[in-house]
Amino acid sequence: MTAALGALVASVLPLALDGESVVESGGDGTAIAVVSVVSMAGGYLLLFLLWRYVFSAKARARREKGRPD
Numbered sequence: 001m002t003a004a005l006g007a008l009v010a011s012v013l014p015l016a017l018d019g020e021s022v023v024e025s026g027g028d029g030t031a032i033a034v035v036s037v038v039s040m041a042g043g044y045l046l047l048f049l050l051w052r053y054v055f056s057a058k059a060r061a062r063r064e065k066g067r068p069d
Contacts, residue, residue: 053059
């Protein structure tokens, strides 16, 4: 599994955000990979927390409690 992930990263990683090759600029792309993984994980965590906050039973009960009859 780790080898497959490494192959995927190696095939996608050579292109930088502006379209220039990371290899041509002298970098190995590790920094770009780390920033990408951290930002994607943070985004998914933020979406999960927002989903829990909006759609949890506790939030639904609060909305129902504050609604006038």
